[in-house]
Amino acid sequence: MDEKKRGRRKFIKDSLVNTVALAGVAAGAVTTARGQGQDAVGMAPERRNAFTGRSAPSKFVKMARTMPPETPGYTPLQDMVGVITPNELHFMNTHYNLPEIDPAAHRLMIHGLVDKPMIWTMDELKRLPAVTRVHFLECNDNSAASLKGGKTAQGHGRTSCAEWTGVLLSTLLSEVGVQRGASWILAEGDDSGKHSKSIPLEKAMDDTIIAYGQNGEPLRPENGFPLRMVIPGFSGVHNIKWVRRIKLVDEPYMTKAEVASYSSVRPDGKARWFMMEMPPKSVITRPSGGQTLSGPGFHEIIGLAWSGRGAIRKVEVSADNGATWQPAALQGPVQRMAHTRFRLPWTWDGKATTLLSRCEDERGQTQPTLAELSKAWGVPADWWKQTRNPINLFNAIQPWRINADGSIENGFAFI
Amino acid sequence: MVSRSFKHLSLVVGLLSCATAFAQSAKYSGVGRAPSATEIKDWDISVGPSGKELPPGSGTAKQGAPIYAAKCAGCHGVDLMDGKGGPRLRGGEGTLTSLRIERSIGSYWGFATTVWDFINRDMPPTPVRGTLTHEEVYALTAFILSKNNIIKEDEVMDAKSLPRVKMPNREGYVPFNPVYKKDAVRPHGSY
Numbered sequence: 001m002d003e004k005k006r007g008r009r010k011f012i013k014d015s016l017v018n019t020v021a022l023a024g025v026a027a028g029a030v031t032t033a034r035g036q037g038q039d040a041v042g043m044a045p046e047r048r049n050a051f052t053g054r055s056a057p058s059k060f061v062k063m064a065r066t067m068p069p070e071t072p073g074y075t076p077l078q079d080m081v082g083v084i085t086p087n088e089l090h091f092m093n094t095h096y097n098l099p100e101i102d103p104a105a106h107r108l109m110i111h112g113l114v115d116k117p118m119i120w121t122m123d124e125l126k127r128l129p130a131v132t133r134v135h136f137l138e139c140n141d142n143s144a145a146s147l148k149g150g151k152t153a154q155g156h157g158r159t160s161c162a163e164w165t166g167v168l169l170s171t172l173l174s175e176v177g178v179q180r181g182a183s184w185i186l187a188e189g190d191d192s193g194k195h196s197k198s199i200p201l202e203k204a205m206d207d208t209i210i211a212y213g214q215n216g217e218p219l220r221p222e223n224g225f226p227l228r229m230v231i232p233g234f235s236g237v238h239n240i241k242w243v244r245r246i247k248l249v250d251e252p253y254m255t256k257a258e259v260a261s262y263s264s265v266r267p268d269g270k271a272r273w274f275m276m277e278m279p280p281k282s283v284i285t286r287p288s289g290g291q292t293l294s295g296p297g298f299h300e301i302i303g304l305a306w307s308g309r310g311a312i313r314k315v316e317v318s319a320d321n322g323a324t325w326q327p328a329a330l331q332g333p334v335q336r337m338a339h340t341r342f343r344l345p346w347t348w349d350g351k352a353t354t355l356l357s358r359c360e361d362e363r364g365q366t367q368p369t370l371a372e373l374s375k376a377w378g379v380p381a382d383w384w385k386q387t388r389n390p391i392n393l394f395n396a397i398q399p400w401r402i403n404a405d406g407s408i409e410n411g412f413a414f415i
Numbered sequence: 416m417v418s419r420s421f422k423h424l425s426l427v428v429g430l431l432s433c434a435t436a437f438a439q440s441a442k443y444s445g446v447g448r449a450p451s452a453t454e455i456k457d458w459d460i461s462v463g464p465s466g467k468e469l470p471p472g473s474g475t476a477k478q479g480a481p482i483y484a485a486k487c488a489g490c491h492g493v494d495l496m497d498g499k500g501g502p503r504l505r506g507g508e509g510t511l512t513s514l515r516i517e518r519s520i521g522s523y524w525g526f527a528t529t530v531w532d533f534i535n536r537d538m539p540p541t542p543v544r545g546t547l548t549h550e551e552v553y554a555l556t557a558f559i560l561s562k563n564n565i566i567k568e569d570e571v572m573d574a575k576s577l578p579r580v581k582m583p584n585r586e587g588y589v590p591f592n593p594v595y596k597k598d599a600v601r602p603h604g605s606y
Contacts, residue, residue, distance in 0.1 A: 111455050119454070120447040127446050175443065186461050192544060193537045196461055200595035245458050252593050253463040254526045256533045260518065263588070269511035271523070271584075274593035279601070309601070368603040376604030386514050393604075 074157025083339040085160035092222035096193035103226035112248035115177030136161040140235035144391035149413025151290030161339035165213030182248040190244040198252035232337035233308030278308030281395040282359035293406035296350035307361035314360040315342040321354035370396040462532040466578030472549040473573035479558025521563030527580035
């Protein structure tokens with residue numbers, strides 16, 4: 001059907017609906033005469049048609065997570081403003097399937113070294129005192145892919161930030177009564193492979209949330225519907241989605257994720273394991289890799305900074321490849337273990353240059369250069385690209401190369 | 416009961432005393448219930464390094480060989496090396512310091528209980544997980560450990576012997592025992 005015809009049919013349909021609606025008014029004149037004005041009666045079609053049960057983005061907006069053949073599920077950080085990741089764009093990964101869980105059938109059990117094991121339904125969990133907090137989640141291999149020289153999402157998009165609502169795990173642990181000798185918890189999800197992970201009891205008691213809400217609505221299936229753990233600052237693999245069971249134990253359980261998949265071997269052959277807190281990191285998101293500056297003149301530089309170890313205290317930006325650094329403004333409120341937006345006014349002179357950002361968190365920990373990180377690992381700078389070893393907790397300063405034609409490339413492509 | 420455990424918990428994890436007092440008074444009546452012993456038993460599939468959750472049963476590599484050939488070799492290869500779709504289950508000894516690192520059960524995994532737990536939980540992944548009997552999981556674990564030259568072909572793996580198996584790379588993890596110190600300042604590149 002061509003546009004014109006479709007338009008005419010729609011018009012006919014609208015007028016029919018309208019006629020029926022008007023007839024309804026006539027017939028029910030007595031009851032509706034008090035003019036509640038709560039229904040669509042009398043609304044012009046163009047107005048009535050403006051309403052939808054759930055909004056979709058404008059057809060002009062093309063933001064989406066990365067999809068195969070690229071590594072899928074990365075958040076398009078380069079297109080985002082603010083600090084909250086919309087739920088449909090939150091990065092996602094899964095070790096197994098994407099389970100479809102009926103919340104009415106879902107249960108959480110806590111057992112092990114406790115006085116009184118317990119099971120809760122979703123309705124019961126929602127009756128308990130809750131908290132709402134903003135936290136980022138980040139995969140422990142996030143940013144390592146940037147070493148391949150790609151664009152922003154492909155390099156850094158395995159992090160997102162949301163407002164989570166749920167019960168503090170400490171509330172549930174006080175209900176079951178933790179026994180002497182418990183030092184870790186083992187948490188398990190209800191995916192097909194029952195992904196499980198050990199978490200120190202100290203962190204479980206501190207600020208871990210058993211969350212059912214994400215940005216004001218129920219969690220999305222990709223992010224753990226109906227129930228997930230949010231362990232502020234701990235790498236993604238710890239934040240068990242579709243959580244169904246927590247066991248209080250006296251030692252880490254040495255799951256495959258711990259002894260194999262999520263460990264990383266140093267050049268001396270020794271494996272770093274139980275890497276839990278994500279280190280401080282910042283990334284300029286505009287202008288950034290894959291974008292193009294439309295021309296010389298004013299461009300606000302914006303980016304995101306976060307640390308698994310508290311709040312961001314400082315972000316500095318260099319527009320001359322590290323020769324000079326200027327403090328960026330931090331967009332408040334600056335929250336702990338949350339993305340923090342930074343901004344710096346910048347006027348581009350049209351010449352080739354490199355943009356860098358570096359941050360510092362509340363513990364005074366800073367973001368290293370690639371050279372500093374290489375020194376800490378005891379490897380030459382080209383080791384990162386050659387090793388087949390998984391690279392975890394990679395937080396080297398990201399260089400974005402601005403070319404004279406305004407195109408922007410990933411500086412890591414040139415090492 | 417609760418107050419007793421809370422008292423020592425406050426010592427262990429350093430809860431503030433006011434939080435302790437509050438927790439003692441705040442019980443949420445009518446919310447949640449006690450699971451039955453069967454429910455706990457059915458859900459509690461995790462096996463830790465002490466092996467205390469390992470179920471009754473036993474198996475040897477000899478018993479595992481035909482099960483492996485029937486249910487695993489398709490994805491992991493007859494010789495555990497050349498499978499289609501599954502990772503190698505042996506090899507890579509001596510590669511941990513090289514750029515061409517190969518991490519396998521033999522060259523890398525620090526705990527034999529992890530092999531049991533993973534096979535029991537996840538293998539074979541198709542058509543559905545959880546189809547192996549405990550006897551089969553013991554036998555398959557023994558088969559893989561034996562093919563990695565970690566145990567002998569006729570060594571019996573059960574709840575007692577499996578946790579005692581010394582994996583070649585157990586000393587290869589730093590720190591030897593995982594630690595978490597909440598407020599520690601960590602240098603660049605550390606964890």
